[in-house]
Amino acid sequence: MGKSGKKIYGNFASVEDIKFRQISLNEWQRLVAQKTIDYKSFFLNSKWIHVIQKQYKFKDYILGIYKKNALIGAIPFLVTPTLFFKKKLIALPFSDHLEIPGWNTSFSSPLKSFLQTLLSQYSEIQIRTFFPIEGFVTHSQEVIHLLPLEKDFELQKKKFNSSIRRNIKKALKNGLQLELSNSQKAMHEFYSLHLITRKKHGIPIQPKHYFINLYSEVIKKDLGTIATVRMANQPIAAAIFLFTDKAILYKYGASNISFLHARPNDFLFYHMIEWAINNRFELFDFGATQIKNQGLMRYKQNWGSVAKPLYRNYLFADTTHYSDEINSKKLNIVANIIQHSPKWVCRVLGEIFYKYSQ
Template identity: 25%
Template sequence: MRSRPFTISFASIEEIGEKNWNALASSLNGTVYHHSAWHRVIELTYGIRPVYIVKRASDGTVSAAMPAARLDWKLGKSRLVSYPFSDVCGPLYRTREEADALVAGLAGAGPHEFQTEIRSPVPFTAGGFSIYDGYSGFSLRIDREEEAIMEGFHRDCVRRKIRKAFQNGLSAREGRTIADLRDFYRLHVRSRKRQGAPVQPFSFFRNLWKELHATGLASLIMVDKGSSAVSGVMLLQSGDTA
């Protein structure tokens, strides 16, 4: 009988090693949501511990991997999610065949009391997964001259409002202090309540500041009118993408 050409294992970050995991994620075009620092933010804020699903070839080399975490529900099955509180995550891989093998192997090797959710921009149907495509992602290239970027915006919906913002004395700067972070959070709370959306705790942003901002994986942009902060955005960075 032929032996299985690969194995699927579940490991903690301590077993893999943070440097090893982050180097692997970087080599396989991982995003900030694959980085151990992001997983630590989620753990510190919500108590959700990561587990790392690793596919190894017969010679022991890692050919695909995926971070995930278990979410327990009082009603129904628990879920294994890649990754909670993340826009996108999913498998790290060199070829689609390796990713399909990881996903199919996960369906057979994972605990059967779990439902598994993969938040990936790439659809996977191996292992019986169904696809939900109700979300959209958008990207804007900024490696061009400012004039070329502006020309790509809608004349009335965007360009006119940008000009009006400058005319009204608004200015943007990088936030560098905890006071800036608190101003951002005040604006965040106001916006979420106005939209009827849940408000994340300040500890989430404090942990982001400690774990990601301090290591260059996040930045804070604040917009001022006079001496008052009136808007802001927290950017998470993955290589040359924010």
């Protein structure tokens, strides 16, 4: 506590008139509300941080950027664990990307200098952005696909690839129906389909309680919705969408592979884009995609979206830090185990290890 009795968050470190100090989540949210940001995504909402913290107990380290004692920007880090009893600082785990309020490229050097002083406490510091940060180790292996929305759905449809239009005709012949809901039942149905999808791809699923937290903190408060596609009243595909004032984000998707021939995913996106336009959203975010997944890249581009590169910027305490080959081999082993095991294996592995996956 300072002499005034006010809580002090961290110490100042000054380089080239730029200072850095830890701030509170409330200060972070006020800053986001004040700043003009090109794409103010849901990942900037403190409720998103609350969902992650409620499940995984990660501590926040919101790094304020100051000039002449005025808060001009901030980076929201969370402290995450590793399997080897070390800690990382990540902005922001489980998030596709991060816009840094108030960012200026001139901050790169002083930011690196400050963060390097923290490497005695953290084995890795990571910032996920739309741009490379000078002086950091940078990798770009993902993109997001953004679809600017017209005010008229009929105009929007003209941007769809002909394959999308054919698939929609097929979906309509199969009698598919779309339901939007903020109910717990919808979340439970989504989780069941999501488990099937994750097992198919050999990826551990996030703990079920994480989705319960997402429901109570976000969906229930009308900051998102669950879209479910039904065939003969049976749920065959579902997705979770999160909202900001101007953008709708596709965050999680799931489907029953036995019904993919009915084109439920095309049906879902088609009607969600129409719904977004009718509700005056200006941007449809299809979420992150690994560049190596060319099939999914093409699928998202078929809707008329534009790919935007994502960057992961790293600082490491140990120079022998990063090996794509080793990480890929580990993931392949885990995927093989999940794909050839009962669904409970996918679920249990997620419960135990998902918090280390960042």
